[in-house]
Amino acid sequence: MEFFLAFFNFALAMWLAWRGQERLALYLFFVGLIFSASIYMRHATSALPLTF
Amino acid sequence: MQLRPGFAITLNALALYALSGLLAAAFVWQFALDELPCPLCLLQRVAFTALAIGPVLNIVRGPQPRNYGLVIIAAVFGAIVSGRQVLLHIVPGDPGFGSPVLGLHLYTWAFVVFAAAIVASAVMLMLPAQFEGEKRDARLSWFAQGAVYLIITLTLLNAFSAFAQCGLQSCPGDPVRYELFS
Numbered sequence: 001m002e003f004f005l006a007f008f009n010f011a012l013a014m015w016l017a018w019r020g021q022e023r024l025a026l027y028l029f030f031v032g033l034i035f036s037a038s039i040y041m042r043h044a045t046s047a048l049p050l051t052f
Numbered sequence: 053m054q055l056r057p058g059f060a061i062t063l064n065a066l067a068l069y070a071l072s073g074l075l076a077a078a079f080v081w082q083f084a085l086d087e088l089p090c091p092l093c094l095l096q097r098v099a100f101t102a103l104a105i106g107p108v109l110n111i112v113r114g115p116q117p118r119n120y121g122l123v124i125i126a127a128v129f130g131a132i133v134s135g136r137q138v139l140l141h142i143v144p145g146d147p148g149f150g151s152p153v154l155g156l157h158l159y160t161w162a163f164v165v166f167a168a169a170i171v172a173s174a175v176m177l178m179l180p181a182q183f184e185g186e187k188r189d190a191r192l193s194w195f196a197q198g199a200v201y202l203i204i205t206l207t208l209l210n211a212f213s214a215f216a217q218c219g220l221q222s223c224p225g226d227p228v229r230y231e232l233f234s
Binding site for chain 2: 001004006007008010013014015017018020022023025028029032033034036037039040042043044045
């Protein structure tokens with residue numbers, strides 16, 4: 001679900017940029033990046049799965 | 053070197069077509085080879101869509117240094133994500149995740165693309181003539197319009213694909229099926 005929201009956020013940002021809503025597009029860009037960084041922290045593990 | 057605003061807009065449109073090609077190729081891997089993207093893979097796709105915001109703004113409002121800065125920020129994030137996935141599978145003997153292309157896995161190619169985006173943005177920032185004078189023609193060419201519509205379409209397709217793959221829950225670490233249809 002979180003990836004659907006992330007993709008949709010950037011699609012909306014692109015659409016708003018296309019429609020001339022520059023400031024709103026920039027807000028969504030940074031909100032999307034922060035959200036994506038939180039997804040990264042959520043899914044990244046703290047240890048490398050070593051084979052030895 | 054003098055870079056006219058119109059040519060800079062064409063270069064930005066080309067960048068959008070290149071990003072669209074990458075996202076489309078990822079769909080080929082997903083549907084033709086039945087290799088579902090893992091969470092880190094999906095995050096790299098998200099980073100590719102974030103890369104597109106800067107060029108879209110350059111096309112619509114004319115080139116501005118700030119927009120190349122947006123590309124750099126998105127590319128740094130993408131490089132961190134893809135770099136992590138490279139490191140997760142860098143141990144000798146590790147088969148990696150997914151099928152390799154020309155000897156490199158997709159996440160390694162993604163890292164190369166993100167690094168190239170940073171270098172390309174840096175080069176564009178060193179060509180100030182595109183930021184001066186008349187921003188752009190009142191009417192955008194079909195080439196630039198098509199690039200914007202294409203990247204928006206592919207981003208939405210990725211959104212619905214991610215929803216089909218993960219459903220209403222958090223995406224599994226090693227995806228093997230579409231949760232929405234199981």
